[in-house]
Amino acid sequence: MSEARLMQGNEACAEGAVAAGVRFFGGYPITPSTEIAEYMAVNLPKVGGNFIQMEDEIAGIGVILGASLAGKKALTATSGPGFSLKQELIGYAAIAEIPAVIVNVQRMGPSTGQPTSPAQADIMQARWGTHGDHPMIALSPWTVRESFDVAVKAVNYSERFRTPVIILLDEVVGHLRERVELPSAHEIEIYPRRMPNTTKAQGYKAYTPMEDLVPNPANFGTGYRIHCTGLVHDETGFPSGSPKVTEQTIHRLHEKIMRVQDEITHYDEFFMDDAEIAVVAFGGTARTAYAAVEAARHAGQKVGMVRMMTIWPFAENVMRNLAKRVKGILVPEMNYGQYVYEVERAAAAQARVVSLPKYDAEVFTPDEIKQAIEKLAAEVAK
Amino acid sequence: MRDYETFFRTNRLPHIWCPGCGHGIAMKAIAKAIAKLDLDQDKTVIVSGIGCSSRASGYMDFDTLHTAHGRALPFATGIKLANPELNVIVITGDGDCMAIGGNHFIHAARRNIDLTVILFNNNIYGMTGGQASPLTPVEKKATTAPYGTFDRPFNPCEVAKTAGATYIARGTAFHAAPLVDLIAQGIQNKGFSFIETLVQCPTSYGRRNKMGSAAAMLKDMSETVIPLAAYNRLSTEERNEKLPSGVLHTDVFPEYAAEYAKIIKQAGGDKA
Numbered sequence: 001m002s003e004a005r006l007m008q009g010n011e012a013c014a015e016g017a018v019a020a021g022v023r024f025f026g027g028y029p030i031t032p033s034t035e036i037a038e039y040m041a042v043n044l045p046k047v048g049g050n051f052i053q054m055e056d057e058i059a060g061i062g063v064i065l066g067a068s069l070a071g072k073k074a075l076t077a078t079s080g081p082g083f084s085l086k087q088e089l090i091g092y093a094a095i096a097e098i099p100a101v102i103v104n105v106q107r108m109g110p111s112t113g114q115p116t117s118p119a120q121a122d123i124m125q126a127r128w129g130t131h132g133d134h135p136m137i138a139l140s141p142w143t144v145r146e147s148f149d150v151a152v153k154a155v156n157y158s159e160r161f162r163t164p165v166i167i168l169l170d171e172v173v174g175h176l177r178e179r180v181e182l183p184s185a186h187e188i189e190i191y192p193r194r195m196p197n198t199t200k201a202q203g204y205k206a207y208t209p210m211e212d213l214v215p216n217p218a219n220f221g222t223g224y225r226i227h228c229t230g231l232v233h234d235e236t237g238f239p240s241g242s243p244k245v246t247e248q249t250i251h252r253l254h255e256k257i258m259r260v261q262d263e264i265t266h267y268d269e270f271f272m273d274d275a276e277i278a279v280v281a282f283g284g285t286a287r288t289a290y291a292a293v294e295a296a297r298h299a300g301q302k303v304g305m306v307r308m309m310t311i312w313p314f315a316e317n318v319m320r321n322l323a324k325r326v327k328g329i330l331v332p333e334m335n336y337g338q339y340v341y342e343v344e345r346a347a348a349a350q351a352r353v354v355s356l357p358k359y360d361a362e363v364f365t366p367d368e369i370k371q372a373i374e375k376l377a378a379e380v381a382k
Numbered sequence: 383m384r385d386y387e388t389f390f391r392t393n394r395l396p397h398i399w400c401p402g403c404g405h406g407i408a409m410k411a412i413a414k415a416i417a418k419l420d421l422d423q424d425k426t427v428i429v430s431g432i433g434c435s436s437r438a439s440g441y442m443d444f445d446t447l448h449t450a451h452g453r454a455l456p457f458a459t460g461i462k463l464a465n466p467e468l469n470v471i472v473i474t475g476d477g478d479c480m481a482i483g484g485n486h487f488i489h490a491a492r493r494n495i496d497l498t499v500i501l502f503n504n505n506i507y508g509m510t511g512g513q514a515s516p517l518t519p520v521e522k523k524a525t526t527a528p529y530g531t532f533d534r535p536f537n538p539c540e541v542a543k544t545a546g547a548t549y550i551a552r553g554t555a556f557h558a559a560p561l562v563d564l565i566a567q568g569i570q571n572k573g574f575s576f577i578e579t580l581v582q583c584p585t586s587y588g589r590r591n592k593m594g595s596a597a598a599m600l601k602d603m604s605e606t607v608i609p610l611a612a613y614n615r616l617s618t619e620e621r622n623e624k625l626p627s628g629v630l631h632t633d634v635f636p637e638y639a640a641e642y643a644k645i646i647k648q649a650g651g652d653k654a
Contacts, residue, residue, distance in 0.1 A: 024464055026456075045649035050463045050642060055489035059456040062449070062486075066429075066460025069447065070468065074460070092450050220445040220461060221468050223424040227440055229448035238394065238440060 007180050009147040009173040010077075013103060014039035016151030017075045019188050022101070023049035024074040026063035028056055028082060031115050032171045033105035036077035057085035065089060065098050069228060071193065071219035073155055077103035080113060083122055083129070091130030092230045093164040094253060097207070097215060099193075101154045103167040105174040106283075108361050117361035118171035120283055121335035126166045127312050133250050135257040137161070137264065138312040140168040142286040144178035150309065156191035157264065161256055162214050168311055170334065172284025172363055196224060206237040213256035258313060266309035267318060271297060275304030277377050278326045280319075280343055282308040285332050285364055292369035303373050314342045323347035327380035332356035332369050352380055384420065386413040391443045398437055400508075402596030404555035404581025408502050409438045411558060411579070412471065415565035426469040429458040431478035434509045434583075435502035438473045452482030455490040458497050466639040469569065472499040476517035477507045480536050484516070491545035494573040495638035500565060501538060501576070504583035512586035523590050538578050543631050548573035550631040554580040556603040557627065567629065573637045580607060580625075 007015075014036045025040035041051045050067070054060045057078055064074035078086060083104040093100050106122045108114035122129075126138040137157050141150040150167055158165040194216045198204040206217040206226035217237065218224035231239040232246045240246070257264070271293060272278065281289035286307045293305045306322060308315060319342070322329065329351050331340035340355040347353050356372045358364055390413065399405050416426060426444045430436035432451035439446040449457045454472050462470045479487050479501050490497060506524060507513040514524035514531050517538065521530045542550050549571035553561035561579060568575035582588060582599035593599050606624055613626035646652055 024460070026460065045642075045646045045651045046654065048646055048651035048654040050646075052459070052463060052642075054456065054459075055485050058453065059459075059486055059489070062453045062456025063460035063463075066447075066457035066462075067464035068460070069457075070427075070461045070464035072464040074464075088450060089453065092453075220427050220447075221425055221465050225424065225443055225445055227446045227448070229440070230450055231448065 002182050002184055004179050004181050006177055007144050008035060009141070009144045009169060009176050010035035010105065011039050012144045012147040012180060012182070013151045013167060013169060014043070015182065016148035017101065017155055018043060018047065019148070019185065020152040020155035021073045021190050022075045022155055023047065024064055024067035024072040025050070025076065026052045026054050026067070026074070027060040027076045027078065028054055030079045030082045032107055032174050033077045033079045033103060036103055057082040058088060061086045061089040061100070061102065064100050065093055068098050068100050069220050071221070073099065073159065073193070075101040075103065075155070077105065079105045079107045080109045080122060081111065083125065087129040090164050091132060091134060094130070094134040095230055095232070096228050097162040097217065099158040099162050100164050101158050101167060102164055103169060105169040105171060107171050114361040116171070118284060118363055119334045119359070119361070120170050120285060121338065121359070122168065123311060123333070123335065123338040126168055133254070135163065135254045136166065136312045137163065137257060138166040138168050139266070139309055140283045140311050141173055141309065142283055142307060143173070144176055145180040145182070146309070147173060148180070148182055152188055156189070159191045159193060160214070162194065163257065168283065170283045172287070193219065200224060205235040207233060208235045209252055209256070213252050213259065261313050262317060264310060265313070265315045265318060267315060268307040270305040270307070272304035272306070272325070274302050276326055276380065277301065277303040277328045277330065277373055278322055279303065279305045279330045279332065279369065279373065280308065281305065281332055282311060282339070285334055288364040288366050289332055289369050291366040292373060295366055296370050296373045301373060301377050303377070311339070314346070316346050319343050319346035320348070323350035326351050328352045328354065328376040330354050330356055330372055330376050332358065332364055332372065334358045334363070352376070384417045386410065386417040389413040389416055389423065389443055390441055394441050397441055399434060400585040402582065402584040403434070404504065404583070405435055405438060405502055407555040407558050408500065408561070408579045408581055409441065411561040411565055412473070412500060413442065414562040415569060418562060418566050419569055421469050421569070425467060426471065427461055428471050428473060429454045429461065430473040431475070431483060433475040433478045433507070434504070435473055435475035436478060452478055452486065454478065455483060455486035455497070455499070459490060459495055462495055462497060463639050463642065466643070470497050471569065472497055474499060474501050476501065476503045476505060477515040480516040480538055480541070488541065488545040491542050491547040491574045491576070493638040494546055494548055494635045496572050496574070498565070498568045498575045499577070501578050502581050503538070503578055504581045504587060506583050506587035508583050508586045512590060539576070539630050542576040546574070546635065547576045547631070548633040548635050549575035549629070551629045552578045552580070552607070552625065552627045554603045554607050554627065555582060556600045557607070560628070564629065571632070573635060
């Protein structure tokens with residue numbers, strides 16, 4: 001551990017990314033994510049990395065995908081309107097299997113919305129924002145320290161699965177300042193860039209899946225002379241119009257992540273031993289929810305909390321089992337109700353699932369959540 | 383000099399282009415320029431966008447990247463900055479480069495990053511079946527301009543000049559031999575190089591505009607596009623009917639990746 005520092009969530013996220021090996025940042029200024037770009041502008045050249053401010057949000061992701069193909073671990077950061085623009089090339093990264101991390105410091109929308117106000121309304125966009133079927137990994141930290149950890153995980157997952165990974169920060173955590181003690185370099189596990197395991201002479205094909213269903217396309221400039229495209233392609237990397245290849249490719253893109261779903265599902269449980277009500281929360285809202293749960297416990301409610309770090313893939317098993325353990329599940333989120341639909345689906349009527357939406361550009365107060373807990377407790381007690 | 387044919391992925395040929403299309407001539411010129419300069423095949427990257435022209439990347443035996451529509455330049459910028467020792471060549475079309483990719487084009491030129499951009503200008507969206515592009519001349523017909531275009535087209539070389547490109551040239555599919563030299567000089571320029579290459583599209587452009595066969599379109603090109611020196615001798619009125627070819631503009635300005643290397647050195651990152 002290093003010595004304690006006062007840090008902002010956005011800064012911790014940027015520092016975590018650099019600690020995980022990110023050496024290339026491209027992006028476009030946008031509130032409330034700009035501190036990440038500013039951190040990178042100062043610090044990347046110190047470690048031999050590159051920062052570039054691009055002409056627009058699309059270029060901001062395009063440039064990092066190019067850098068990633070040339071062998072640099074790469075990240076971009078944005079917020080709502082910019083996240084919408086980046087969707088095009090998030091899909092490109094998914095099908096061309098290019099490691100890249102996209103930070104979305106969520107703010108209130110739609111459109112320009114309330115630019116400096118918090119929201120968690122990009123949950124579904126993170127999953128489905130780009131067109132076509134594709135897998136998605138999205139992680140959401142709830143503390144400044146965890147913003148660092150999530151950045152390390154996101155970079156590692158993007159490299160391990162060769163897929164875009166989204167960090168769903170929100171304005172609350174992104175702009176929050178907390179005292180943190182960050183791990184030192186030797187305490188951080190880094191997943192290295194995957195490399196070809198055969199030579200061209202041995203019949204290397206850039207997109208042959210390995211045992212973990214992930215291919216090892218060579219970095220540009222290393223003599224393999226690969227072809228990379230956003231068209232459906234076969235193991236050679238060249239376009240294929242075959243229905244069979246198309247089906248296999250789309251299936252494999254999902255399966256390479258879903259087969260290890262439990263391993264990449266990160267969450268915490270609090271006070272769940274005897275809980276009859278569970279609050280499921282994430283990001284900035286989880287901080288308020290924790291205070292509300294504690295207060296409700298003091299008032300005699302058998303309530304616990306499940307705090308999700310992994311937002312996508314959806315924690316299917318966690319939620320299905322949770323619904324069997326409790327009578328009621330409350331899902332507070334700073335949106336009109338998004339994540340709750342997935343919880344409701346997984347709960348399959350085994351527990352009563354209640355949405356607590358918040359879309360007035362303010363954060364929850366603990367009392368709002370406590371009252372909803374009490375109301376739900378009364379309902380399920382009937 | 384190495385045989386340019388060895389720079390093709392012959393197992394990916396024949397190409398998808400229509401009979402009479404000029405893209406093959408432009409692609410061959412790029413391969414010949416690479417052969418002429420004896421570039422390291424393993425250190426040369428071809429990046430393209432989307433459209434007929436951009437299919438060229440798949441036929442060429444280098445590290446090749448077929449990006450999304452209009453986005454070749456941001457990807458190429460990332461490749462060059464991440465590994466400045468690579469020669470990065472971009473193949474794009476008139477819609478790809480000047481419409482959907484227009485913002486990327488002016489900013490890549492502004493940065494003077496060491497990329498060589500070859501614009502295959504066939505004056506039309508060919509792959510989608512003949513829609514008007516920002517380089518379709520006025521009064522020409524397209525499926526989306528059935529009564530003739532009235533949108534004023536860009537002069538891409540002038541756009542590149544204003545945006546800061548340090549090497550600008552124009553060639554044609556008819557003048558295939560000089561085109562090789564124009565591309566080779568562009569690759570040698572340490573900065574943003576732009577080579578507009580006029581190519582015929584008999585299928586989606588020529589036919590609708592009654593311009594005749596591919597050969598007739600090439601002949602027309604041979605008469606319309608004249609060397610810069612000859613063009614400069616024409617009156618203003620005469621110039622309206624002609625386009626200058628050859629090296630149109632050069633400038634000297636610091637190259638982006640080299641400048642960033644200085645930033646890294648200043649920040650101490652060269653020792654990291």
